[in-house]
Amino acid sequence: MATGCPHRPPDGVPEPGRENRVHLTPSRRRPGWMLRLPARLRSIYARMIGLGWPIAVQQTLTTLMRTVDIVVTGLFSPAAVAAIGLADLYAQVPLRVGLGLGAGAIALSSQDTGRGAELGRDRAITQALLIGALCGLPLVAVGLLFGHDLIALLGAERAVVELGGTYLLIVFVAAPMRIVGLVGARSLQGAGDTRTPMLVNGGANAMNVLLTVVLGLGVGVAPRLGIVGVGLATAISRLFEAVTITAAMASGRTSVSLTRPRDLTITRQLVRVSTPTFAEGMSTSLANFPFNALLLVFGTEAAAAYHIGRRIYQQLTGPIYRSLSTVTSIVVGQRLGEGDPGEARYAATAILGFGVVALGVAGVLLFVGAEGLVSVFTDDRVTAGYAVQFTRVFGVSMLSFGVFFPLAGALRGAGDTRTPFYARLVGAFVFLLGVSYLLAVPLGYGLFGVYVGTVLSYACWAAVAAAGFLWGDWAGTAASMMAERADAEEVAGR
Numbered sequence: 001m002a003t004g005c006p007h008r009p010p011d012g013v014p015e016p017g018r019e020n021r022v023h024l025t026p027s028r029r030r031p032g033w034m035l036r037l038p039a040r041l042r043s044i045y046a047r048m049i050g051l052g053w054p055i056a057v058q059q060t061l062t063t064l065m066r067t068v069d070i071v072v073t074g075l076f077s078p079a080a081v082a083a084i085g086l087a088d089l090y091a092q093v094p095l096r097v098g099l100g101l102g103a104g105a106i107a108l109s110s111q112d113t114g115r116g117a118e119l120g121r122d123r124a125i126t127q128a129l130l131i132g133a134l135c136g137l138p139l140v141a142v143g144l145l146f147g148h149d150l151i152a153l154l155g156a157e158r159a160v161v162e163l164g165g166t167y168l169l170i171v172f173v174a175a176p177m178r179i180v181g182l183v184g185a186r187s188l189q190g191a192g193d194t195r196t197p198m199l200v201n202g203g204a205n206a207m208n209v210l211l212t213v214v215l216g217l218g219v220g221v222a223p224r225l226g227i228v229g230v231g232l233a234t235a236i237s238r239l240f241e242a243v244t245i246t247a248a249m250a251s252g253r254t255s256v257s258l259t260r261p262r263d264l265t266i267t268r269q270l271v272r273v274s275t276p277t278f279a280e281g282m283s284t285s286l287a288n289f290p291f292n293a294l295l296l297v298f299g300t301e302a303a304a305a306y307h308i309g310r311r312i313y314q315q316l317t318g319p320i321y322r323s324l325s326t327v328t329s330i331v332v333g334q335r336l337g338e339g340d341p342g343e344a345r346y347a348a349t350a351i352l353g354f355g356v357v358a359l360g361v362a363g364v365l366l367f368v369g370a371e372g373l374v375s376v377f378t379d380d381r382v383t384a385g386y387a388v389q390f391t392r393v394f395g396v397s398m399l400s401f402g403v404f405f406p407l408a409g410a411l412r413g414a415g416d417t418r419t420p421f422y423a424r425l426v427g428a429f430v431f432l433l434g435v436s437y438l439l440a441v442p443l444g445y446g447l448f449g450v451y452v453g454t455v456l457s458y459a460c461w462a463a464v465a466a467a468g469f470l471w472g473d474w475a476g477t478a479a480s481m482m483a484e485r486a487d488a489e490e491v492a493g494r
Contacts, residue, residue, distance in 0.1 A: 044350045048327050054198035055189065055323035061205040063315045065237075068209045069230050070311045072216045074378050078304045080227055081378070082156065083164035085307035086292060090150050090168055092285040094175035097135050098182025100278030101128045103329075104270040105183055107415045109190025109256075110330050111482055114337020119259065120266065120485055125187040127261040128270055129246065132183045136176030143172025155293050157300065163227050170231030177235075177242035184245035189326055190333065191256050200245045208237035265488035269481055273415050280421035287428035294437055298447055301383040308377045309390030316373075317362045317398060321405040324355045328409035336414055337482065341475035348410035348469065356402040363398025366391055386447065393451045400455075403462035407469045414478040419468030423461045431457035 037045065073080040105128040112121035142150075148165030156164065181204070185197035211233035218224025225232065250258045261267070295303040328351050335344035366373070370391040374384050408420040431453050439449025468474070 052323040052327045054194040056319040058198040058201045059319035059322045061202045063318045065205040065208045067315045079159045081304040083160045087164040087168040091171045094178045096281035098179040100274040101132045101183045102186030103277035104274035105187040106190035110333025111337040113191045114334035122257050122259045124266045126258045128183045132179035133176045136179045139172045139175035143169045167231045174235035174238045177238045181241035204237040204241035276417040276421040280424045283425040284428045287433045305386030308387040312373050313394035321401045325405040325409035328406045329413035332410045333413035336478040352406040355406045359398040359402035363395040366395030397458040400458035400462040404465045407465040414474035416474040423464035427457040427460035
């Protein structure tokens with residue numbers, strides 16, 4: 001039986017899949033702090049930076065796009081900010097589908113790149129794109145039929161329902177394109193190409209920012225469409241992203257190609273790996289519905305403040321923790337594909353250390369600079385006061401982010417997507433929702449109880465992910481998946 005996980009070759013013999021990573025070699029000009037590190041650790045960090053900076057740029061532009069949406073809608077009214085925040089709860093469904101299928105694509109893509117199975121990788125990516133497009137079609141119907149009703153379910157006031165329902169309709173119409181763009185980006189990243197997704201996504205997000213300002217505020221000869229303009233900007237940019245990244249793969253301009261799917265083994269593995277990641281994201285999203293209803297008990301200003309604080313931390317720290325998560329998935333998946341679980345564990349641990357330090361510093365900056373950051377988003381005194389507190393809560397939570405995201409990325413790269421799911425499920429329902437409600441309402445602590453529940457939820461994420469990394473058999477999971485695919489390839493006559 002083929003193992004799909006060869007032993008590391010002797011010195012001087014090229015590693016399987018090494019040719020796939022030649023373009024990943026980082027610049028020889030390394031930061032001064034790296035030169036003082038041991039050679040093995042220096043190599044990991046050089047590769048982390050080489051892979052990670054395009055992802056960080058991509059994530060910066062993505063979060064900037066959402067930040068501009070909030071800033072522009074903040075010029076309308078607190079009701080508009082609350083509307084877009086509540087609509088985004090539902091808009092997370094296509095996001096979660098795309099990230100779920102993207103997790104499956106990046107796991108299979110990185111492992112197959114490491115073991116030199118390019119055809120199997122391309123088939124997995126093509127299947128993920130097709131499944132993603134099909135999954136987005138029902139969301140189009142939901143947006144057209146039930147957009148306003150979904151916002152009303154959260155107990156929002158009439159003005160928020162009207163604005164949020166219209167925005168949600170437009171975003172759901174673009175759901176298939178959103179999913180395809182996410183899956184395509186992560187597929188290329190798994191193969192080691194982090195620059196093409198950066199260029200495509202960067203162009204789409206720049207287009208989104210420009211159209212949000214022009215259509216939302218009515219700049220020049222453009223009509224002032226308000227929140228409708230913000231939604232249209234999102235839909236147009238997502239269409240551009242999906243078409244461009246698919247065309248790049250279909251035209252042979254990337255290391256990944258599109259090919260006719262033939263293997264149900266790949267389909268089963270994609271579904272098996274992707275489903276827990278989708279459920280992981282949805283556990284947080286579903287908990288956010290009653291959580292936002294809880295915030296509305298304290299007024300529209302409190303709900304708007306939460307979304308402002310959330311946007312601030314995502315804009316400033318999201319590029320760091322998301323790139324660390326993706327880079328760890330790539331490195332761990334490829335190392336496991338090469339048959340070196342020890343090196344995979346060492347690399348994940350090294351990136352974890354970097355993440356804790358980097359996000360710890362970022363958390364301090366968030367806490368100290370909360371007032372100045374909030375002033376960019378609103379001049380409403382009540383909303384600003386709450387937003388400062390929420391921003392500081394997220395700042396305190398950054399250490400937990402520094403642990404969770406690198407370790408969750410490592411587990412996903414190995415194909416273990418269940419452990420991150422358990423982490424977020426418990427964190428969302430036991431702490432974010434349960435503890436927050438218990439402290440805020442029955443025990444009478446108000447928003448302070450919400451702050452405590454939020455911090456504990458992220459601490460739970462970190463604790464469960466650390467336990468899974470330390471004691472889980474994630475390397476064995478990857479080995480069995482690769483062996484299964486290798487057997488299927490052998491049967492197919494490859």
